[in-house]
Amino acid sequence: MILVINSGSSSIKYKLFMKSNLKEIYSGIKEEITSHDEAIYYILKKLKSNNIIKSKEDIDIVGHRVVHGGDYFKEAVKIDNIVMDKISELSSLAPLHNPANLSGIKAVYEVFGDDIKQVAVFDTAFHQTIPSYASIYPLPYEYYEKYGVKKYGFHGTSHHYVAKQAAKQLGKKLEDTNLITMHLGNGASVCAIKNGKSIDTSMGFTPLEGLMMGTRCGNIDSSLVVYLEEKLNCTNDEMTTILNKQSGFKGLCGSSDLREVISLAKKDDKKAKLAIDIFIYRIKEYIGSYLMILEDIDAIVFTGGIGENSSLVRDEICNTTDKFNLKHFVIHTDEELAIAELSKEFI
16 A cells, blocks of 8 residues: 655645555544654554554555755655755755655654655656746856755646646647646646646745735735835744735735635625735736747646636636637646655555
């Protein structure tokens, strides 16, 4: 069996798949964890008590979502000490995620033993094909050389997964397919895919760049950060919190949940209406720019909580893109299944 782990700092999500056909047979979440070791023991006990497995030996391999692979990891890899050291080193690029991802990996070794096979699947890997003219920021070049400052992009596992599904629906090979995929949820990103490869994406050095999101502001004038720090007399950490956790839908109208925002808009809340308009406008901006760089496109794809469930957002976007005779797909993303598929290759 294949166990897929998504380790956060305060919770761990997990899914178990059959090795033979990748059928999902169990899923759950362990919240409010005190340690990752304790959480993995809990998951193992849960699987045993529900008669899903008889012992830990029933697990053939464990696949992990790891947020940041930097320029180093371009595909999924079998985990060893060198890989773990590199994930730790890259924690400076994803301080909220990589340390928790690494703790989950170490906890699995602690619980299952050193012989358990583990695989790391990186959110950034799919975007490693973005050309340098689209990924390098026009800053002093030494910042890229010394500090790795560039666009990395995120949601790569999701964009890749739905792209493969869209290609199947089109009856084409992925490598012959051009798409614009939109992962729209509390976190949101757009990806331009040419011949099956990511050539640009809206998220950047961090997930803050790009679209307006549930609590993230997305693209703003960078000088605003300095201006607001002076006006608000706040620290860098406080400003980072404002930009990442107090902005977006939440900052504009008080709620980060689009369902609540739509409900407010129906009650004629002007701020809620404005928030929806900004969100849709910025998506259209990216679609327009990606149409230019792709030149030829087979379809646009909606996925994620908003992309899959909000007909309002889809209709507003499709009313515009229909003028270009574009096909539209709504495809449920399954990042855990994608991780299981990649992990299976290492068994």
